[in-house]
Every structure is written in structure tokens, then in C-alpha cells.
Amino acid sequence: MAETKVIVTGGAGFIGSHITEKLIKEGYDVHVIDNLSTGSKNKVNPKAKFYKIDITDLKKIAPIFKGASFVFHLAALPRVQLSIDDPIKTHQTNVNGTLNVLMAAKEAKVKRVIYSASSSAYGDQKKLPLKENMQGKPLSPYGFQKYSGEHYCRIFSSVFGLETVSLRYFNVYGKGMSEKGSYLPVFVIFLKQKKEGKALTIIGDGKQKRSFTNVNDVVNANILAAKSAKVGKGEVINICADKAYSINEVAKLISENIINLPERNGEIKMSLGSNALAKKLINWKPQTGLKEGLAELKEFYI
Numbered sequence: 001m002a003e004t005k006v007i008v009t010g011g012a013g014f015i016g017s018h019i020t021e022k023l024i025k026e027g028y029d030v031h032v033i034d035n036l037s038t039g040s041k042n043k044v045n046p047k048a049k050f051y052k053i054d055i056t057d058l059k060k061i062a063p064i065f066k067g068a069s070f071v072f073h074l075a076a077l078p079r080v081q082l083s084i085d086d087p088i089k090t091h092q093t094n095v096n097g098t099l100n101v102l103m104a105a106k107e108a109k110v111k112r113v114i115y116s117a118s119s120s121a122y123g124d125q126k127k128l129p130l131k132e133n134m135q136g137k138p139l140s141p142y143g144f145q146k147y148s149g150e151h152y153c154r155i156f157s158s159v160f161g162l163e164t165v166s167l168r169y170f171n172v173y174g175k176g177m178s179e180k181g182s183y184l185p186v187f188v189i190f191l192k193q194k195k196e197g198k199a200l201t202i203i204g205d206g207k208q209k210r211s212f213t214n215v216n217d218v219v220n221a222n223i224l225a226a227k228s229a230k231v232g233k234g235e236v237i238n239i240c241a242d243k244a245y246s247i248n249e250v251a252k253l254i255s256e257n258i259i260n261l262p263e264r265n266g267e268i269k270m271s272l273g274s275n276a277l278a279k280k281l282i283n284w285k286p287q288t289g290l291k292e293g294l295a296e297l298k299e300f301y302i
Helices: 014-025 058-065 080-085 087-107 141-160 186-195 215-227 247-252 276-282 290-301
Strands: 005-009 029-033 049-051 070-073 112-118 163-169 200-203 233-239 258-261
Touching: 005 014, 005 058, 014 029, 014 070, 014 215, 029 058, 058 087, 070 087, 070 215, 080 087, 080 141, 087 112, 087 141, 112 141, 112 215, 141 163, 141 233, 163 215, 186 200, 186 247, 186 290, 200 247, 215 233, 215 276, 233 276, 247 258
Parallel strands: 005 029, 005 070, 029 049, 070 112, 112 163, 163 233, 200 258
Antiparallel strands: none
């Protein structure tokens, strides 16, 4: 029996490379599409077929989709501040690129698209924990762009019969996070500062809370979402830890030497998600706690 062909867009990136690795281990025929704008080819398992192509180029990506059963769509420009600095460029990738992926999947009769959505779609909500039936109120172009992708997925399911499911990630961390560029994850910033003997810099008062989610848990969620018989109609599912930690708490797990910097616009104060729907629809729950995950990161980065 031939191996099942799957596509991972953004497979040279942080989360995408982890998903590619897991799929290879499970015996899939993995095809990675990535323009390497934020990813690195070194992160891609050599057993995967690699295409250096931008998802904004439909003509080039479309032929790759032929014969694929599943598409894990992670390719994006994933930074809030970058979307504020350059909303047009990020829209082209995050919205137009997603539409291209859905079009290519529809034409190739792909079984299911698993879309990497974002908790930034919620914006600031009055009630917590955040649940999928809440009205999205994104605060940044990035949040809106990722939210638009969810709606495109739902529409492609209802109008064209393409199975889709959207996984809303909450602050994913783990080995392989980006260490380059102007917009680095807070974990990388803190660990680099600690390694260099500097004070850890916190934006604002540090009381903002996040449901930090380990990348290994996110990978498992993607595999389960591809296999579950309970999804495929454009469902939106939170993929998040059971507990939210403040930036201050995270910093203190790394160092006591901390300074605060002025607050930024478009930053959400509190992000605590419910993962009850993930348990119900794809039988998923997080396995790695923050302290355990951070201990692994310290070994890797320091």
C-alpha cells in the first residue's frame, strides 16, 4: 500500500517542522512548502520532499496538492507587531495565501485541511475562559487575518465540501522557536538575556497572562484533528494549556534580574482558553506543563 501523501505549508518553521517530524515518524509521505522567509531548511527532516515556494503563488503550489490526503496549513507571517508595521504584506500571506491553499486543496480533492488559527482572533473579551462560540474581536491586523482564515475554511467546507478544521493556538513554545529577526517570542528573548547575563526585559507591568502551550501538544492536536471523524465542517477548536501564567511568573522561572519597559499597543491583557471542545471533538488534552517545558528549554538554549 502506498504511503499517504500529506502537505505541510510552513513546514520549515517552528511548529511546522515539528509536525513534519512527527508525520515522517508515523510513515506519511510528507511534502513541505515554505518560502524560508522565517523558516530554515535545516529544520526540515531530509525524508520530506521540500519546495521553496511562496503560498501567495497559486500556480506554483497547486500541482503539489495532487494526490494529497491532508494539508496542514501553517505558513504565515505570525507576529502581531509585524502586522501593525506592515499590514499589506502580512495580509497577502495570511489571507491571500490561505485562500490559495484552500483553492489548491479543493481542486486536488484533498480530504481535509487542518488550519493553524490563532487565539489573537478573540481580542480582549470580558468573560474567561475563552470559548470558541464567542464573537471574535481581534485587536491587530494579524488577529483579523488569522480570523479571516477560519471563516474561509468554514465557507470552503459549506460551499465546496472541502473538509476543514481550524486549531486556535495559544502562545506556543518549545525547542526550535525563532531566534532571529526583530519579533522574537518572549521565551527566546528571556533565555538569550539570561545566557548573556543581562536583565530580563518585560513589556508593561508583566501581569498579562497567557495559556502557554507546548509545541509537542500542538503537534498531537494536529494529528488528532486530521484523524477525527467528529470534525471537518470548519470547526474552530482551542488548543491551549489548562492554566494561564503571567509574563512575570515566566520571567521568574528563568531569572530574578528583571526590568520593565513601556507597554505596546494591541496587546491582550489576559488570554485563558477552555480546551473542553478539543477533548470532545478530537480527544486532545495538553500533556506538558509550563515548568516541565521550560526546564527542557533551559537545557536547549542556555
